[in-house]
Amino acid sequence: xxxxxxxxxxxxxxxxxxxxxxxxxxxxxxxxxxxxxxxxxxxxxxxxxxxxxxxxxxxxxxxxxxxxxxxxxxxxxxxxxxxxxxxxxxxxxxxxxxxxxxxxxxxxxxxxxxxxxxxxxxxxxxxxxxxxxxxxxxxxxxxxxxxxxxxxxxxxxxxxxxxxxxxxxxxxxxxxxxxxxx
Amino acid sequence: xxxxxxxxxxxxxxxxxxxxxxxxxxxxxxxxxxxxxxxxxxxxxxxxxxxxxxxxxxxxxxxxxxxxxxxxxxxxxxxxxxxxxxxxxxxxxxxxxxxxxxxxxxxxxxxxxxxxxxxxxxxx
Numbered sequence: 414x415x416x417x418x419x420x421x422x423x424x425x426x427x428x429x430x431x432x433x434x435x436x437x438x439x440x441x442x443x444x445x446x447x448x449x450x451x452x453x454x455x456x457x458x459x460x461x462x463x464x465x466x467x468x469x470x471x472x473x474x475x476x477x478x479x480x481x482x483x484x485x486x487x488x489x490x491x492x493x494x495x496x497x498x499x500x501x502x503x504x505x506x507x508x509x510x511x512x513x514x515x516x517x518x519x520x521x522x523x524x525x526x527x528x529x530x531x532x533x534x535x536x537x538x539x540x541x542x543x544x545x546x547x548x549x550x551x552x553x554x555x556x557x558x559x560x561x562x563x564x565x566x567x568x569x570x571x572x573x574x575x576x577x578x579x580x581x582x583x584x585x586x587x588x589x590x591x592x593x594x595x
Numbered sequence: 596x597x598x599x600x601x602x603x604x605x606x607x608x609x610x611x612x613x614x615x616x617x618x619x620x621x622x623x624x625x626x627x628x629x630x631x632x633x634x635x636x637x638x639x640x641x642x643x644x645x646x647x648x649x650x651x652x653x654x655x656x657x658x659x660x661x662x663x664x665x666x667x668x669x670x671x672x673x674x675x676x677x678x679x680x681x682x683x684x685x686x687x688x689x690x691x692x693x694x695x696x697x698x699x700x701x702x703x704x705x706x707x708x709x710x711x712x713x714x715x716x717x718x719x
Contacts, residue, residue, distance in 0.1 A: 419652070422612045429619045430637055438631050445635050452642050459609070459653040460671035461659075464679050471687050476638060480682070483631055483694045488700035490629065490694060500626035507625070511618035515611070523606035525655030531672055542672040549673070550662045558660035558673035574681045581688030588695040
């Protein structure tokens, strides 16, 4: 718990609000890339360097490129005003949604505490987390527990992910009517 | 009352941030007329949920999940991190399909604004 985490949280929050409010799509895309980068740094702070690298490469990199390609092939609305008008009914609906979620906040475990069930406290003693942390090296000989779980314990999951990406690639080609082997 | 509320907010800041980011993503999907911005909203909503998983895996004073950990040293949980890694890649696949549909919609109707699109389709 430090000033770094709080200032990152504020940065991420401000860039998210700016993304929602910029009328010019190009500005929104650029601010969204900054948001992804801020999120990646927050992940690093929260001890997830693998996720942070993926987020920086895919969230801030590939997503931005795809969005830019899309507005290059379609249109970028000419902006007379800098910001969008705020849609009041939508704000009310979203505000209600966030308030309902916020009532759950006191019942959640504090960030970073080891009292939560995933750490094997309370009724559960042998959770997947505890098992992976203790046994991953002996069972898979990978020092990085994330790659041990990704490629070994949950290898089929990762295979399914590859299938999803393949299906998405086919869907994109179909939608854009590109014939690869023509 | 207010003090305990602030304490809850400070100790659960990542979850509070996640709720607000989910709200902003939802707002973008509902209120922004431009289809590209709606897709950015979907992405924003997604990253909020990723933040939730990463915050659950975090352990105060620990280190990244490199094993075997030194005795007495806590490491972050690898399982939620792996799920987020998978979800990020699936998310980019989803975005790519969505953007391809946006490109097709523009080629067909010449607009990306939802209200104009509704009018054009009503006239057909």
